[in-house]
Amino acid sequence: MNYMPGTASLIEDIDKKHLVLLRDGRTLIGFLRSIDQFANLVLHQTVERIHVGKKYGDIPRGIFVVRGENVVLLGEIDLEKESDTPLQQVSIEEILEEQRVEQQTKLEAEKLKVQALKDRGLSIPRADTLDEY
Amino acid sequence: MLHLWLLKTAQNHPLLVELKNGEAYNGHLVSCDNWMNINLREVICKSRDRDNFWLMPECYIRSSTIKYLRIPNEIIDTVKEEVAAKGRGRGGLQQKRQKGHGTGGAGRGGIPGTSRDQPERRPGREAGKQ
Numbered sequence: 001m002n003y004m005p006g007t008a009s010l011i012e013d014i015d016k017k018h019l020v021l022l023r024d025g026r027t028l029i030g031f032l033r034s035i036d037q038f039a040n041l042v043l044h045q046t047v048e049r050i051h052v053g054k055k056y057g058d059i060p061r062g063i064f065v066v067r068g069e070n071v072v073l074l075g076e077i078d079l080e081k082e083s084d085t086p087l088q089q090v091s092i093e094e095i096l097e098e099q100r101v102e103q104q105t106k107l108e109a110e111k112l113k114v115q116a117l118k119d120r121g122l123s124i125p126r127a128d129t130l131d132e133y
Numbered sequence: 134m135l136h137l138w139l140l141k142t143a144q145n146h147p148l149l150v151e152l153k154n155g156e157a158y159n160g161h162l163v164s165c166d167n168w169m170n171i172n173l174r175e176v177i178c179k180s181r182d183r184d185n186f187w188l189m190p191e192c193y194i195r196s197s198t199i200k201y202l203r204i205p206n207e208i209i210d211t212v213k214e215e216v217a218a219k220g221r222g223r224g225g226l227q228q229k230r231q232k233g234h235g236t237g238g239a240g241r242g243g244i245p246g247t248s249r250d251q252p253e254r255r256p257g258r259e260a261g262k263q
């Protein structure tokens with residue numbers, strides 16, 4: 001029952017399984033236990049899911065208290081449809097290895113780009129430091 | 134149940150704090166305040182790349198720099214016990230005073246649905262009720 005029609009609220013989402021995307025790119029999946037006006041979240045039985053291509057791996061993480069400003073979005077997971085995915089689950093070691101390889105190729109591509117831009121006299125700040133003011 | 138209350142219960146327990154810049158602080162929670170600023174002791178600070186480590190007897194972390202905190206699973210059980218204990222205590226008092234309002238903070242219902250996930254059902258306030 002919405003006390004303020006036309007507003008968004010997380011109240012209905014309590015105790016449901018959610019996928020939370022953080023600003024640093026991490027994906028957390030857990031049961032939403034607590035919220036507040038800043039959308040600070042308490043997640044229970046949380047799992048960090050790492051996606052690389054069509055594969056993913058889950059790392060169990062326990063209880064998370066996430067500061068609201070770091071959340072990009074969150075969405076409820078339909079428990080019945082959850083397993084209905086074209087993605088392939090792999091072991092933690094494998095996905096971490098895949099991630100490492102992916103980061104490496106990204107870094108190398110980034111280096112080339114930065115160098116090319118530098119040669120043309122341009123410099124673009126790194127995305128993760130853009131928010132610092 | 135709000136996260137601040139959970140943190141207050143987590144005093145003296147080990148925590149992992151990740152800051153917005155990616156640094157990870159592992160330590161025991163000494164105290165926290167209403168803004169989520171925290172004091173840790175016996176802290177290990179790991180740099181973003183997990184390459185460098187620093188050991189500190191204590192540190193203060195301003196809440197605005199925190200990305201998230203990870204707390205041990207046992208906290209949930211501790212919180213449940215605390216709520217039950219509080220509820221029992223308040224319930225006794227209420228009987229004596231025979232106050233009308235049942236909200237008196239007694240037994241906030243604990244952590245909604247800890248043992249019950251979907252399908253959702255919020256457990257009623259077992260403590261403080263007659």
